[in-house]
Amino acid sequence: MNLRALFILGTSLVFVLLAALLHCGPGSPINRENFQKIKRGMTEKEVKDILGPPGDYSSGPLALDVSPDKIWEEWKEKPEDFAEGTLKGRRDFFLGLYWREGATEWASNTGIIQIAYDWNGRVQFKEFIDVRPRYENPLDRIRRWLLPEKREVTIPMRVHGGIGP
Numbered sequence: 001m002n003l004r005a006l007f008i009l010g011t012s013l014v015f016v017l018l019a020a021l022l023h024c025g026p027g028s029p030i031n032r033e034n035f036q037k038i039k040r041g042m043t044e045k046e047v048k049d050i051l052g053p054p055g056d057y058s059s060g061p062l063a064l065d066v067s068p069d070k071i072w073e074e075w076k077e078k079p080e081d082f083a084e085g086t087l088k089g090r091r092d093f094f095l096g097l098y099w100r101e102g103a104t105e106w107a108s109n110t111g112i113i114q115i116a117y118d119w120n121g122r123v124q125f126k127e128f129i130d131v132r133p134r135y136e137n138p139l140d141r142i143r144r145w146l147l148p149e150k151r152e153v154t155i156p157m158r159v160h161g162g163i164g165p
Contacts, residue, residue, distance in 0.1 A: 028057060030108035035128040038115065042123045044104075047115055056107040061134040063087055080135050087112075090129060098125065109133050 034050050048054075063083035075082035091112070095103045098116035106113045109132070116125040 028108040028110070030057060030106045030111055030113055032111060032128055035111070035113050035126065038113075038123060038126050040123050040126075044117060044121050047104075047123065051106050051113060054104045054106050058107050058109050058131075059133060060136065062107065062109070062112070062131045063134040064090070065130040065132045084134055087129065087131060094127065107131070 029051050037050050038047055061084065063080060064087040066083050066086065068079065071079050071082050091105070091114075094114050094116070095105075097103075102117040102121070104115045104117070110130070112129040112131055114125075114127045114129070115123055118124040
């Protein structure tokens with residue numbers, strides 16, 4: 001093997017290792033371990049110090065991580081639709097229930113953390129929802145990469161004294 005081939009092979013190996021390290025990274029702060037650190041009565045700042053700013057940090061569409069035996073009989077043929085629809089229902093219910101006080105959400109590929117604050121800006125309620133990336137066939141994935149759609153990000157809403165956001 002000549003020196004040039006060895007150089008190309010070595011350089012390629014370095015790039016592959018760097019790409020693997022960047023991809024693996026430290027992991028998302030939106031996980032069950034950090035969820036456990038959040039306690040009732042904490043301030044918004046304390047929560048953001050643990051989780052970072054609220055938003056959707058997932059890599060694409062999400063679905064509820066539900067076992068096959070929990071899927072309703074009429075949905076057995078379309079388990080992905082069931083998982084995605086159930087997740088949407090839970091998210092909408094939470095936001096509808098706590099819209100006045102302030103509902104905030106963080107999403108990652110493994111979980112969604114929902115926090116509701118009281119009028120004083122302290123944690124009143126918290127929930128962790130186990131999720132997973134929704135199955136996409138290769139054509140849908142390519143379409144999402146080439147034609148990115150605007151993804152919905154939950155923005156904290158506050159209503160104080162009847163004045164809207």
